[in-house]
Amino acid sequence: MKFVDEFRDAELGRAVAMEIMSLVEPGRHYKLMEVCGGHTHSIYKYGIDDLLPANVELVHGPGCPVCVIPMGRVDDGIAVANNPGVIFTCFGDMMRVPGSDGSLLDAKAAGADIRMVYSPLDALRIAKQNPDREVVFFAIGFETTAPSTALTLKRARMEHVGNFSVMCSHVTIVPPLKALLESPDLRLDGFIGPGHVSTVVGARPFEFIPADYGKPVVIAGFEPLDILQAIEMILRQLAGGRCEVENQYKRVVPWEGNLRALEVMADVFELRPHFEWRGLGFISHSGLKLSERYADLDAEVRFSVPGVRVADPKACQCGEVLKGVIKPWECKVFGTACTPERPIGTCMVSSEGACAAYYNFGRFAREREVV
Amino acid sequence: MTGADTCGSHHCVTCGDDGVPMQVVRVDQVRGLALCEHDDGQRETVETALVDPVAPGDLLLVHAGTALIRLDRAA
Numbered sequence: 001m002k003f004v005d006e007f008r009d010a011e012l013g014r015a016v017a018m019e020i021m022s023l024v025e026p027g028r029h030y031k032l033m034e035v036c037g038g039h040t041h042s043i044y045k046y047g048i049d050d051l052l053p054a055n056v057e058l059v060h061g062p063g064c065p066v067c068v069i070p071m072g073r074v075d076d077g078i079a080v081a082n083n084p085g086v087i088f089t090c091f092g093d094m095m096r097v098p099g100s101d102g103s104l105l106d107a108k109a110a111g112a113d114i115r116m117v118y119s120p121l122d123a124l125r126i127a128k129q130n131p132d133r134e135v136v137f138f139a140i141g142f143e144t145t146a147p148s149t150a151l152t153l154k155r156a157r158m159e160h161v162g163n164f165s166v167m168c169s170h171v172t173i174v175p176p177l178k179a180l181l182e183s184p185d186l187r188l189d190g191f192i193g194p195g196h197v198s199t200v201v202g203a204r205p206f207e208f209i210p211a212d213y214g215k216p217v218v219i220a221g222f223e224p225l226d227i228l229q230a231i232e233m234i235l236r237q238l239a240g241g242r243c244e245v246e247n248q249y250k251r252v253v254p255w256e257g258n259l260r261a262l263e264v265m266a267d268v269f270e271l272r273p274h275f276e277w278r279g280l281g282f283i284s285h286s287g288l289k290l291s292e293r294y295a296d297l298d299a300e301v302r303f304s305v306p307g308v309r310v311a312d313p314k315a316c317q318c319g320e321v322l323k324g325v326i327k328p329w330e331c332k333v334f335g336t337a338c339t340p341e342r343p344i345g346t347c348m349v350s351s352e353g354a355c356a357a358y359y360n361f362g363r364f365a366r367e368r369e370v371v
Numbered sequence: 372m373t374g375a376d377t378c379g380s381h382h383c384v385t386c387g388d389d390g391v392p393m394q395v396v397r398v399d400q401v402r403g404l405a406l407c408e409h410d411d412g413q414r415e416t417v418e419t420a421l422v423d424p425v426a427p428g429d430l431l432l433v434h435a436g437t438a439l440i441r442l443d444r445a446a
Contacts, residue, residue, distance in 0.1 A: 038389045091435075119436025121418060141435070144390070148437035151418045196390045199432065199440045222389070251442070252390075252432060258440060260421045 007223030016228040017051040023235040030056045031187060032234055033324055035177065036194035037064030038222050040354050044361040046224040056231065059186075059324030060357075062176045062280065063194055065141040066093045066350035067322060070278045071310040073169055074099030077138050080167060080303045081112040087130060088114045089123040090138035093350040098343060100310045104138075120152035120166070127156070127164035136299045137166050143200045146170040146288060147261040150268035153290070153297050167299040168289050170269065173197050174205050175286035176277060181213050185325055190234040192227065193219035195249045200265075202257025203245050210243040221249040268294055278312060278346055279319025318345035321354050328355040335359060390432040392442055393417065395425050407433060 024030065034040055040060045043049055049058055062068055074097050081088035081104065088104070095105045095116060108114040113133075117123045120137050127135035139149040149166060156164045173194060180186060193206055198219045206217045216237040220230035230248045237243055247253055268291060275287025290298040299305075312318065316338070317331040328334055328347065338344040340356050347353035393407035396414065405425055407417045418437040419425050431438035 118415075121416065121436040144439070145435050147421060147439070148418065148435040151420055151437055155418075196432070196434060196439065199390070252440060254440070258421055261439065264420070 007221065007225040009225065013051065013225055013228055016225065016232055020051075020056070020228070020232050020235060021053055023232065023239050024053050024055060025239075026055070028055060030189050030235065030238070031059055031324075032056065032190050032192060032231065033059045033061045033180070033188050034192040034220075034227075035061040035063045035173065036192075036197065037067065037350065037353065038195070039192055039220065039227060040064070040357050042222050042224065042227060044357040046227075047361075048224055048227050051228065052231065056235070059188065060321070060328075060354035061191075061324060062180070062277070062322045063142070063173070063197075064347070064350050064353050065145070065171065066091075066097060067318065067346040067353045068171060068176075068277045068280070069094070069097055069140060069169060069346060070276045071099050071312065072276065072308050074103065075101070075310060076305045076307060077104060077167060078102075078107045078112070079306050080136055080299055081107055081114050083134070083303055085133050086113065086303075087126060087133050087135045088112065088138065089117045089126060089135060090114070091118075091140065092116045094138060094140055096343065096349050097346050098349075120149045121155075124152050124156055124159075124161060124164055127161050128159075131163060133163060134302070135164050136303070137164070138169065139166050140169045140171075142171060142173050142194070142197050143261075143265070144194075144196045146265055146269065147200060147258075150264045153268050153294055154264070156297060157294075165297050165299040165302050166290065167305075168269070170288040171275060171277070172271075172286055172288065173201070174208075175283045176280060177206075177209065179280060179283050180323060181209070181215075183323060186323055188215060188324075189238060190216040190218070190243075192230050192234070193217045193245070195219060195221050195226075195253065198247075198249070198253045198257065200258050200261045203247050203253070203255050204257075206245045210245060214243050216243045217245045219245070219247045219249050219253055221252065267291070276309065277322075279322045313344055316345035318347045318355075321345075321347050328358040331355070390434040390439055393431055393433045393438075395427050395429040395431065397427060398425055400424075405431075405438070407431060407438075 123137035218230040218233045269288040270291045271285045272287040274282045320326045343349045347355040397406040422438045430442040
């Protein structure tokens, strides 16, 4: 397939791996963070970490939107779903995220009308098909997904669909990266930048990382060769004493992003003063809510939302995994009490979560041999 | 049930930072929608407001029912 097959060529992959080998200084340890859950998934699916020298460590970042949703937010969703007459819609993985008293899937089993959708447009369609019911879409995701929610809200207004509303839990990518860079327990050498978030926001928002923190960023695609090449580009910057934002994924990501998407988002959303991230705590200006212009379509205005803060389970170390401080298998409950079938923490829920990626692809290796 | 079951693939395309290349089959210009087809034959109605105008045969990167970018830009 065009844009895919060329980037899975094993021979080229080995050549880039050799190039990487020639760029690393023996005795220096390199810690690179892949920000995006999609990259984490690809790295373990294709065994990319096995192609790297032992002193190049990949740290998994907070870029899985399911993994960063706190328990209290799930409880809020269930409270809205339990209102009589409500059809509550959300993406598939979100249904299994544990709240303090079960998941949305448990609430569905107990009688709430909760349905999985593939897009906000699907949720709007359900609203049109059920004019006597209130349909709520539980919107999660980074800037990749937020334009889709924004366009659906505009469409709901244009088509006069009055029984549709959105419970907005969208988040933005830059504030958690700033929080990670300020974190004293994490020393990183560079970032593999998120590919599809950047189709919307462009490369410019990441320029503060080299400018203020002196670390390279390379925006990368999701095929194995994309990720290998991005690692090679970061190491080349480090070897040459450079730090800048580079775009490995030029075939998809324009430097300036998608201006129309940014305009739509600016019209429909505004920043919350702060938003709680699972494991990372409250981060200022990191979450989106509906703007005043769209308040009539805001489920949090239409329904009573408890907004109770629930502490993460004590046994769960998702926060440290999300910050890259520990590897998934170093968590006390990994693979024992916490599995994809019965997750305790959100990192084990989504297929893009670091723990689920480790678990599903059998990546239990504690140490790699030094090459 | 796993993420793979709920999303119909090994990778949850709806919630991650993940886009899928799709080809435009038919366009509804009035409503700003297009019927698009994935490489495996799966079809989906897609919002095209961010990449308009589109025509049958165009290749788009689709995420959560919205085309984010054209993939046939001159490289």
